[in-house]
Amino acid sequence: MNAGATDEQTWRHVDSYIDRTLGLGDPVLDAALKASDAAGLPRIAVSASQGEFLSLLARLVGARRILEIGTLGGYSTICLARALPQDGRLVTLEFDPRHAEVARGNIAAAGLADRVEVRVGPALDSLPLLQQERSAPFDLVFIDADKVNSGNYVRWALELGRPGTLIIVDNVVRDGHLADVGSEQPEIRGSQEAVELIAAEPRLRGTVLQTVGGKGYDGFALALVGE
Ligand code: SAH
Ligand code: DHB
Ligand code: MG
Numbered sequence: 001m002n003a004g005a006t007d008e009q010t011w012r013h014v015d016s017y018i019d020r021t022l023g024l025g026d027p028v029l030d031a032a033l034k035a036s037d038a039a040g041l042p043r044i045a046v047s048a049s050q051g052e053f054l055s056l057l058a059r060l061v062g063a064r065r066i067l068e069i070g071t072l073g074g075y076s077t078i079c080l081a082r083a084l085p086q087d088g089r090l091v092t093l094e095f096d097p098r099h100a101e102v103a104r105g106n107i108a109a110a111g112l113a114d115r116v117e118v119r120v121g122p123a124l125d126s127l128p129l130l131q132q133e134r135s136a137p138f139d140l141v142f143i144d145a146d147k148v149n150s151g152n153y154v155r156w157a158l159e160l161g162r163p164g165t166l167i168i169v170d171n172v173v174r175d176g177h178l179a180d181v182g183s184e185q186p187e188i189r190g191s192q193e194a195v196e197l198i199a200a201e202p203r204l205r206g207t208v209l210q211t212v213g214g215k216g217y218d219g220f221a222l223a224l225v226g227e
Contacts, residue, residue: 008216015047015214024048029078032106036073039102045072046144046170047214051079054142054168057222058083061166063139067130068092069123069153070145070170074103074116080142081112090116091130091138093123095145124149127156137162143194144170148186151193158203158225165225169194173210173219191221198223 019025025048033045046054058066058080064087066080071094081090090112094100100120107116119126123145141157143150150169157167172178172191180188198206198221206223 006212008212011212011216012214015049019048022049022052024052028110029075031109032073032075032078035106035109036075036102039073039098041073041099041102044215045075046079049213050211050215051076055079055083057166057168058140061139061164063166064088065136065138065140066090067138067141067157067160069127069141069143070094071103071118072099074106074110074118076142076144077103077107077116077118078110078112080140081107081110081116084115086115088115091119092116093119093121093126093145095120095122123156124152127153127160131159138165140166140168142168142170146190147171147174147188148190150190151197154194154197154204154223158201161225163203163225163227167204167206167221167223167225169221169223171218172208172221173217175217178208178219194221203227 054076063083064085068077071077071092077092097120100118103118107113138160141161143153154167172194174191177188178191195208198204203226204223205226206221208219208221210219
């Protein structure tokens with residue numbers, strides 16, 4: 001593993017070493033992927049090691065209330081919800097009712113149905129409703145839906161968070177296209193807007209972490225809400 005050590009085959013090889021050695025991608029998560037495949041969902045969930053990273057971040061901030069935007073089959077949902085205390089709560093927003101149905105099954109099979117609520121609809125419709133409920137602020141927000149709106153979702157995370165809330169945005173690096181200044185591709189603009197907002201918004205401090213692995217070359221934006 002030296003020559004060509006940057007190719008995707010190597011990244012996949014190392015991901016599988018990490019998963020095997022750390023015991024990630026356990027039977028419950030594997031079953032969730034299997035059920036998602038069987039239902040014809042796209043294979044775009046976070047990887048096992050990324051899921052554990054999300055879970056670790058939720059534990060680090062002591063999250064009791066988590067908001068997720070973009071559920072798919074509930075893989076990342078399960079990873080995040082596992083970090084919650086018994087009386088914790090996770091609300092996850094999903095546009096596609098078919099995805100939501102598969103996710104509900106996977107979440108129930110993971111024994112997390114008591115902590116997780118899947119809400120169906122375009123997130124930009126669900127978010128104002130969530131705000132109207134005036135429930136306690138979210139401690140962590142994971143943004144992983146339509147990339148064109150990633151910047152808008154960071155803005156919503158600020159609305160629904162509090163000082164100390166951690167905001168995580170998936171898929172901002174997109175094979176390096178994040179750095180395509182002047183790009184007219186809406187998904188890239190969305191990712192750039194999320195990062196630009198972290199810079200422009202005085203209440204946010206954060207960074208972008210580039211990642212490689214079985215899912216290719218991508219990265220997370222991470223931002224902490226301050227006063
Ligand atoms: N977080 C998941 C992957 C999410 S994939 C995981 O890692 O396991 C992105 C999901 O966002 C898809 O299920 C898609 O249907 C959903 N989505 C796309 N546009 C949306 C919107 N406007 N509102 C809510 N969900 C949306
Ligand atoms: C895609 C979406 C994701 O959330 C992801 O992590 C990877 C790929 C996609 O739409 O292709
Ligand atoms: Mg993603």
